[in-house]
Amino acid sequence: MRTDGVHREAEYARRRTDGSVECELCDRGCVISPGRTGFCGGRRNVDGRMVPETYARAASVALDPMEKKPLYHFYPGSTVLSLGTYGCNLDCSFCQNWQISHPQNPGGMRLVDLAPEQMIVKIRDNSHRNCVGAAFTYAEPLIWYEYVLDSSQLLQEEGLRSVLVTNGHIRSAPWKRLLRYVDACNIDVKGFNPDFYRSECAGDLDVVRRNVESAVSAGVHVEVTTLLVPDGNDDLGEIRDMAAWLAGLDPELPLHLSRYFPHRRMRRPPTPVETITAARDVAREKLRHVYVGNVMVQDASDTFCAGCGERLMSRSAFRVRTVNLSDGRCRRCGHPLNAVLCGV
Template sequence: MTASAQVLCDVCPKFCRLREGQTGFCRARSNIGGTIVPNNYGQCTSIALDPIEKKPLARFYPGSFILSYGSYGCDLRCPYCQNHEISMAGREIPTRKITPEGLCDLAVDLSRREPGNLGVAFTYNEPLICWEFIRDTSQLLHEVGLKSVAVTNGGITRKYADLVLPHIDALNIDLKGFSEDFYRIVKGELEIVKDFIGNAVEHGCHVELTTLIIPTVNDSPALMEKEAEWIASVSPDIALHLSRFFPRYQWNNLPITSARTIFTLRDIAKKRLKYVYCGNL
């Protein structure tokens, strides 16, 4: 392979073509020796035992706790990201190395203590850009009777979704908004996310969705009608979480979402869906 040869990374729909040593848009996958490798494999930036409701998952073992693991990198560029310090970072950020075996052992140890631990949630940054670590760890978790959870934007191609979804028990997927215009803002693709949601349901995963409601951007009642109608067409049993926007990162000049807006959109969504939750009120 010549020094100028490029290799395609097809994990997300950015389809980065990378020269030797070059890192992709996600800041976590690079061309090393002609192979695309995840630089953030087992590189831990954040770890904590959280209530399962914090993911948020309302209908998956409610009242339980789960070990939350995060690395660095993301394939989106949300200008309001609440975890931008790690999601927008690359290899320059300090990390602690942990193997799938080490993470599984920690999860098992916590499961024997109070308040107990359900398994591992891959979260904080975008976990699916290192789908290999999720697969490898989840296989070990299942061998010892623990659960695997992913909190994701769903921006992974079908090829890799089909490789990792059989190993995941539950997901909370960020459905950022229900228009391609909004997804252009965050540098993503709505149709890819919709396909991932449907695919996760077909794989038998427990699926819940979260939409962060941002004033003047994605708070249209008409969009919520379309979103709820589409979700119901996949499965009316999918729980939808509606969350308030608070100024973050680059979008610090927009107002906080009013509780009234959240309640209005909740009432619209509940016409189609069985389970709609209002978060962070």
């Protein structure tokens, strides 16, 4: 299905007799009239055909530390070519990336053409910086579906890694198909309360739960991030329930609890540090690896052995130092670390 140029027809789109197109990529199920785009802004009806108009067009391209995604247990210490375009199929009132997720004037954005083959060249050019592949991130990669799918297939053929940083809102069939070519995901679980998901994000907790579970069952390396919004999704009972659900999938699955700052429509003050540390302590009752982000807390981003508590990796400003890890195991007790490792 890969194309040689930068154009491609959308998949998961059903043409209707009235000239509109129904998008079947996510559960929003937009019915799009000619000339219009769907809710996410990236898929347009052009003369009765669905066109992913951001295919191979990136709003942002950068070489990032893997820890910045954040992925702490997947090639720690490596870098990854990070790409994103504009658009998102959720509508979070507190979106921290709203300038590219929900741009006011997408037509005025400067986009860079980057065909999948050109992306591979950029990764190879950065191999001396320990670049292991590409991360589809910044805005929502799932609405960039065709490009992410084609690129991930090519990355796999080239022996490179494909990473998604996603809200997990996609239908089952396209998700399972994409997972065959994806090595790691950081999935944003925006809370563990269906009402919060609906009212503040226009999303659906059940969809993201199902897709986290299918990614874990598919053998993809999964880490989860939750941005804690004060008086929104910071109830400790809900954090405990979320941690219990994740622990049921894998008690060593890494969870990142991140501090919110006022953005977009949400004007509440930043999450108190005590809220973050209390949530971390509750989550640690169930999960072995719970990290905090966007906040300075001692040892908050270090990795400790799930067997004996020994420090295995320390992190500072996205730099990783191996302390007591040897061949993927704790030097003190021999417990294996749930991580995909290289060069640490």
